[in-house]
Amino acid sequence: AVVEGAAGTEPPLKCDELRLGQYPERGRDRGGWRGLDNSTQEPMNCTNHTAYVQCLPAPNITCKDHLGIEKVFTGNEVGFYKPIACRNVNGYSYKVAVALSLFLGWLGADRFYLGYPALGLLKFCTVGFCGIGSLIDFILISMQIVGPSDGSSYIIDYYGARLTRLTITNATFRKMQTYP
Numbered sequence: 001a002v003v004e005g006a007a008g009t010e011p012p013l014k015c016d017e018l019r020l021g022q023y024p025e026r027g028r029d030r031g032g033w034r035g036l037d038n039s040t041q042e043p044m045n046c047t048n049h050t051a052y053v054q055c056l057p058a059p060n061i062t063c064k065d066h067l068g069i070e071k072v073f074t075g076n077e078v079g080f081y082k083p084i085a086c087r088n089v090n091g092y093s094y095k096v097a098v099a100l101s102l103f104l105g106w107l108g109a110d111r112f113y114l115g116y117p118a119l120g121l122l123k124f125c126t127v128g129f130c131g132i133g134s135l136i137d138f139i140l141i142s143m144q145i146v147g148p149s150d151g152s153s154y155i156i157d158y159y160g161a162r163l164t165r166l167t168i169t170n171a172t173f174r175k176m177q178t179y180p
Contacts, residue, residue: 012070015055015063015079023055023079046086054078087153094144094154101141105134110141115149 015023037044043051057063059075066080073079092114101110108123128134140146144163147154156162 012062012064015057015065016082018055018057018061018063018079021058022061023057042089043084043086046088049085049088050083051086052081053084055080055082088151089155090148090150090152092148092152092154094156097141097154098138101134101138105137106131110137114141114146 057073057079106128108120111120
């Protein structure tokens with residue numbers, strides 16, 4: 001709806017400046033995303049860790065679309081595309097990688113599965129570096145430090161254990177510690 005102020009009616013916002021609640025994302029139906037890939041639980045068309053979700057302004061919302069045309073929406077038209085973060089996945093399952101590492105890691109099956117054939121062959125010939133390499137690989141794969149060789153992310157269940165690495169760079173704010 002058009003926001004009314006003390007001096008009358010304010011000009012409508014751009015559609016991409018609407019607040020959450022003034023637009024339901026198109027993919028959200030009954031708590032889920034229609035724009036998700038069922039096998040990966042990631043948004044469709046994920047490129048460079050960004051996907052664009054269709055957003056429909058709620059009925060009777062007036063806003064300016066990307067061309068600057070003021071429009072009153074009925075709730076069925078796409079008002080704008082909202083960028084959301086996503087992960088690039090290429091079909092490597094986290095559960096399969098951990099299971100292979102746990103049960104067949106001494107044969108190098110985990111490294112073959114993740115696309116590291118040379119390390120897989122080396123583990124096969126040395127029986128998992130006498131078991132020590134298998135244990136280390138199991139820990140590295142479980143902690144998601146070692147991933148697929150193509151640089152993609154694992155397919156993880158929607159409520160699965162997804163880890164996010166935190167890094168400190170020169171742009172990181174550091175608060176000085178004060179002593180009492």
